[in-house]
Amino acid sequence: MKVFVAGASGALGVQLVPELVAAGHQVVAMTRTASKQDGLRALGARPVVADALDPDAVARVVGEAEPEVIVHQLTALSEPTSAGDMRHPERSFAVTMTNRLRTESTDHLLAAGRAVGARRFVAQSFAAFRFARTGGPVQTEADPLDPNPPAALRPGLAGILHLEQAVTSIEWGEGLVLRYGNFYGPGTQISLASDAQMAAPIRKRLFPIVGDGGGVWSHIHIEDAAAATAAAVDHGQPGIYNIVDDDPAPVREWLPALASALDAKPPRHVPRWLGRLAAGEAATIMMTDVRGASNAKAKRELGWQLRYPSWRLGFTKGLG
Ligand SMILES: NC(=O)c1ccc[n+]([C@@H]2O[C@H](COP(=O)([O-])OP(=O)(O)OC[C@H]3O[C@@H](n4cnc5c(N)ncnc54)[C@H](OP(=O)(O)O)[C@@H]3O)[C@@H](O)[C@H]2O)c1
Numbered sequence: 239m240k241v242f243v244a245g246a247s248g249a250l251g252v253q254l255v256p257e258l259v260a261a262g263h264q265v266v267a268m269t270r271t272a273s274k275q276d277g278l279r280a281l282g283a284r285p286v287v288a289d290a291l292d293p294d295a296v297a298r299v300v301g302e303a304e305p306e307v308i309v310h311q312l313t314a315l316s317e318p319t320s321a322g323d324m325r326h327p328e329r330s331f332a333v334t335m336t337n338r339l340r341t342e343s344t345d346h347l348l349a350a351g352r353a354v355g356a357r358r359f360v361a362q363s364f365a366a367f368r369f370a371r372t373g374g375p376v377q378t379e380a381d382p383l384d385p386n387p388p389a390a391l392r393p394g395l396a397g398i399l400h401l402e403q404a405v406t407s408i409e410w411g412e413g414l415v416l417r418y419g420n421f422y423g424p425g426t427q428i429s430l431a432s433d434a435q436m437a438a439p440i441r442k443r444l445f446p447i448v449g450d451g452g453g454v455w456s457h458i459h460i461e462d463a464a465a466a467t468a469a470a471v472d473h474g475q476p477g478i479y480n481i482v483d484d485d486p487a488p489v490r491e492w493l494p495a496l497a498s499a500l501d502a503k504p505p506r507h508v509p510r511w512l513g514r515l516a517a518g519e520a521a522t523i524m525m526t527d528v529r530g531a532s533n534a535k536a537k538r539e540l541g542w543q544l545r546y547p548s549w550r551l552g553f554t555k556g557l558g
Pocket residue numbers: 244245246247248249250251268269270271274288289290291311312313314315316317339362363364418421422425426427428435
């Protein structure tokens with residue numbers, strides 16, 4: 239099939255494009271940066287350059303490509319986040335711009351897909367920090383979302399919700415939303431690279447366990463996330479899928495293991511009140527109260543198999 243990937247040069251895109259090519263698909267890879275075209279060609283794709291915030295440019299490149307499937311992997315989450323943004327992520331450029339990509343650019347890509355007669359649309363969403371903070375530690379796609387998220391997360395969550403509703407309600411094709419877990423592995427925030435966004439503060443012991451560290455996180459290796467995305471191009475009914483590993487775990491379990499894998503000293507412990515004072519309410523809730531996600535539906539319906547079923551294996555073998 240002809241598959242159009244928006245965000246093909248991103249952390250997930252560069253893993254996804256070769257998977258699609260190996261599966262025999264023709265891949266048209268969109269970037270806004272002309273200098274990245276050779277890299278995309280080397281991955282086996284035909285590059286196109288367009289700004290995803292420009293509806294005419296999106297309509298033009300999608301119209302010329304005439305894809306059967308569109309994959310939306312646009313974010314601005316790799317934009318540098320300053321320390322001051324931790325208390326107010328909603329004010330950061332990364333979140334504001336990602337919100338525009340998840341609202342305006344989603345609408346531009348959907349309009350272009352409809353106009354060109356695409357039959358499937360697969361979009362990136364996020365599983366972590368979404369679920370109601372009641373009930374068991376692991377939640378499914380059918381479980382309710384947090385009706386009262388911390389104020390600092392609300393703008394970002396509104397953008398994600400727009401994307402999920404817009405994609406799953408299309409009538410001209412099949413809309414699938416992939417709610418990824420917390421990425422780790424090459425090119426992500428948790429890797430052996432010295433500037434990896436989340437690994438860097440862990441190495442400096444600036445990422446403590448807050449309170450009882452009971453917040454349950456679902457991780458996913460970037461290669462497994464790409465494999466699930468490639469599977470979603472031609473498997474699965476329309477709807478929402480959690481793309482996470484088999485092993486949701488509390489912060490107090492995975493954070494020391496990650497610090498050890500990064501050759502860092504064990505994380506410090508700080509009481510909840512101090513966490514709230516230093517990092518804000520949203521970060522404290524992420525460390526103490528959030529729920530993890532189940533991948534049963536994705537494994538069943540996408541025919542997806544994980545190379546790293548647990549972060550326990552992935553943190554030791556898959557960060558490089
Ligand atoms: N994805 C998530 O849910 C998530 C959540 C938390 C943390 N993170 C972390 O954030 C980092 C980034 O990961 P990522 O794969 O989401 O993002 P990424 O690697 O920055 O990729 C973003 C993609 O979107 C494209 N893009 C952005 N703005 C665009 C525009 N206006 N027009 C056209 N294309 C545009 C980029 O294209 P060009 O740059 O080629 O122009 C790039 O291909 C990783 O460290 C990851 O672990 C991600």
